Amino acid sequence: xxxTLLLNNFSKHITLxxxxxxxxxSLFDYKKLHSKDTLLEQxxxxxxxxxxxxxxxxxxxxxxxxxxHVLSFAPKDWWIGDMYSLISKKPGNxxxxxxxxxxxxxxxxxxxxxxxxxxxxxxxxxxIIIEKSLVAFQQRLNDNLSLTAQDRYLxxxxxxxxxxxxxxxxxxxxxxxVTPEFLSKLRAKQAKAK
Amino acid sequence: xxxTLLLNNFSKHITLxxxxxxxxxSLFDYKKLHSKDTLLEQxxxxxxxxxxxxxxxxxxxxxxxxxxHVLSFAPKDWWIGDMYSLISKKPGNxxxxxxxxxxxxxxxxxxxxxxxxxxxxxxxxxxIIIEKSLVAFQQRLNDNLSLTAQDRYLxxxxxxxxxxxxxxxxxxxxxxxVTPEFLSKLRAKQAKAK
DNA sequence: TCAATTTCTTAATCTAGGTTAAGTGTTTTT
DNA sequence: AAAAACACTTAACCTAGATTAAGAAATTGA
Numbered sequence: 001x002x003x004t005l006l007l008n009n010f011s012k013h014i015t016l017x018x019x020x021x022x023x024x025x026s027l028f029d030y031k032k033l034h035s036k037d038t039l040l041e042q043x044x045x046x047x048x049x050x051x052x053x054x055x056x057x058x059x060x061x062x063x064x065x066x067x068x069h070v071l072s073f074a075p076k077d078w079w080i081g082d083m084y085s086l087i088s089k090k091p092g093n094x095x096x097x098x099x100x101x102x103x104x105x106x107x108x109x110x111x112x113x114x115x116x117x118x119x120x121x122x123x124x125x126x127x128i129i130i131e132k133s134l135v136a137f138q139q140r141l142n143d144n145l146s147l148t149a150q151d152r153y154l155x156x157x158x159x160x161x162x163x164x165x166x167x168x169x170x171x172x173x174x175x176x177x178v179t180p181e182f183l184s185k186l187r188a189k190q191a192k193a194k
Numbered sequence: 195x196x197x198t199l200l201l202n203n204f205s206k207h208i209t210l211x212x213x214x215x216x217x218x219x220s221l222f223d224y225k226k227l228h229s230k231d232t233l234l235e236q237x238x239x240x241x242x243x244x245x246x247x248x249x250x251x252x253x254x255x256x257x258x259x260x261x262x263h264v265l266s267f268a269p270k271d272w273w274i275g276d277m278y279s280l281i282s283k284k285p286g287n288x289x290x291x292x293x294x295x296x297x298x299x300x301x302x303x304x305x306x307x308x309x310x311x312x313x314x315x316x317x318x319x320x321x322i323i324i325e326k327s328l329v330a331f332q333q334r335l336n337d338n339l340s341l342t343a344q345d346r347y348l349x350x351x352x353x354x355x356x357x358x359x360x361x362x363x364x365x366x367x368x369x370x371x372v373t374p375e376f377l378s379k380l381r382a383k384q385a386k387a388k
Numbered sequence: 389t390c391a392a393t394t395t396c397t398t399a400a401t402c403t404a405g406g407t408t409a410a411g412t413g414t415t416t417t418t
Numbered sequence: 419a420a421a422a423a424c425a426c427t428t429a430a431c432c433t434a435g436a437t438t439a440a441g442a443a444a445t446t447g448a
Contacts, residue, residue, distance in 0.1 A: 063340035071332055084329045087322075120314065127321040128281075130328055135278045137331040138265055144338050145371045146257035149435070168395065177339045182435055184397055343405070362425065376405055378427055 001030040005077055006051055006105050013128045014121045024119060027111035033098045040082060040096040045089060048108045049081035050074070055102025056163070058171060059094050070175040073099075073163060079129060099167050144177055150186055152176040195224040199247055199271055200299050207322045208315040218313060221305035227292045234276060234290040239283060242302045243275035244268070249296025250357070252365065253288050264369040267293075267357060273323060293361050338371060344380055346370040 003025050010016060016024065033039070033055070040046055042062065050057065057074040059082070071094065074080035085092030086109055107115075115122045143152055156176055157164055164172070169187075170180040178186075197219050204210060210218065227233070227249070234240055236256065244251065251268040253276070265288065268274035279286030280303055301309075309316045337346055350370055351358055358366070363381075364374040372380075 061336055061340065067340070069336060069339040071336060083325060083332065087325055087329070116318075120317070123314075123317040123321055124310070127317055127324065130321065130324050131277060131281055134324055134328045134331060135281070137328060137335060138277065141331060141335045141338065142255055142263060142265060144335065145263040146255065146261070170395070178434095179436060180396075181398085181437080185399095185435090188397075364425070373406060374426075375407080375428085379405090379429095382427075 001103070002053070003028070003030075003105060005053055009051065009077060010125060014125045016119070016121070020119050020121075024115060024122075027107060027115055029106040029108075031104050031106055033102045033104065035098055035100045035102075037098045037102075038095065039098070039104070040092075040094060042093045042095050043091050044085070046082035046085035046092050046094070047110075048106045049079055049086065049112065050096070050104040050106055052076050052078050052080065053103040053105055056099045056167065057096055057102060057104070058099055059096050060174065061093050062095065068174050069177070070171060073160065073167070073171075073175065075160075075163060079133075083130075099171065149176060149178045149182065150190075153183065153186055195297070195299075196247070197222070197299065200245055203245065203271060204319060208319045210313070210315070214313050214315075218309060218316075221301060221309055223300040223302075225298050225300055227296045227298065229292055229294045229296075231292045231296075232289065233292070233298070234286075234288060236287045236289050237285050238279070240276035240279035240286055240288070241304075242300045243273055243280065243306065244290070244298040244300050246270050246272050246274065247297040247299055250293045250361065251290055251296060251298070252293055253290050254368065255287050256289065262368050263371070264365060267354065267361070267365075267369065269354075269357065273327075277324075293365070343370060343372045343376065344384075347377065347380055 006025070006028070007016075007021060010021075010024070028051075039050060039057065052074050054076055056076070057080055058070050059072045059074070059080055060068045060070045062068055072080060080096060082092040082094040082096070084090075085094065112122075112126075143155060147155070153172070153176055156172060169183060173180045173183040176183070200219070200222070201210075201215060204215075204218070222245075233244060233251065246268050248270055250270070251274055252264050253266045253268070253274055254262045254264045256262055266274060274290060276286040276288040276290070278284075279288070306316075306320075337349060341349070347366070347370055350366060363377060367374045367377040370377070
């Protein structure tokens, strides 16, 4: 298991000594997953955050009509978890699943608290990670309030160019908030317009 | 100016000595605002966060057709700022305005950084504040992806009971993501159904 | 390798919510 | 206290996107 990506992720916001690096990595669990494996199911209490070393996961909910809504994609170098459940310690309604064979580094809430205690720099690290995540969600909510489906799709293509050919279209539809049929129609219109 | 509310807000997540309290408060600026005063305009670089002591503010964007979209209401005891602009130091597209006469305690980004340095507990404090804000935005995005306008309105009424009779209906419409005309129609239908 | 499953497309029809417009309160300003 | 500005309602008509359904293409897997 290669944790280089994780160490580089830390070093974007904080500087760790060799000792701190070793201690920190010792708190993570490495896990190899197959495509469509489940990491968290709605109704569960989320007890860990995942850092994606390789592959891609998705966080999604299932509404009362059985439709899925993708709240986040987590490709390589991203963090994913159910923040609501993680901090409230109550059952959440997020599902987390791999979209292809993936490798993750798992940090349990318990170990995260130890980490905050022993290497307080991580208070800052996760504050910054969460700030960026907050900005992304605010931006996305604003997009959903102000843009057409067409524009949201174009924006998605710009934001996640690497994902477009890697994941099923219906997942992109569930992310931008339209049915797969409508996204298909949009793409056909777009192709013709050229 | 009475900062009791602010001190109580801190004490929800961290414990400060008398000295730390004094120092911390010295970093804030008190400001009294009239209804519809502007605290931040789109295109500006946001240089401060506001804690609402009294009254209510709103953060909103204006789209390319001139329509307003409310990203957040900040009643008494809430924080508001343009996180994107604040951390990137680039011009943001958020407007922040009072909805009634209000009092705020302002913390400049510069003073916030001093605070992180001199009272590191605040790394934790703001991490927790931001975590909660993130959870709220994720939840709201999910609501926009999965609920009808009717259900979003009902949920709004449950979440912000104190605001319903305090702020104009068109602001609620701009928050849940419908036109004022459609919200009016929803309310009429609801009233009849009883 | 070929059957089964999943994904994607196309097309007809439907509907939640938008648009336009006109009229009626209700605040705010002078 | 009148005028102006703003907020809310109602109603007719419109459209972006949903639904249903059926077939084609691609993937998965025994």
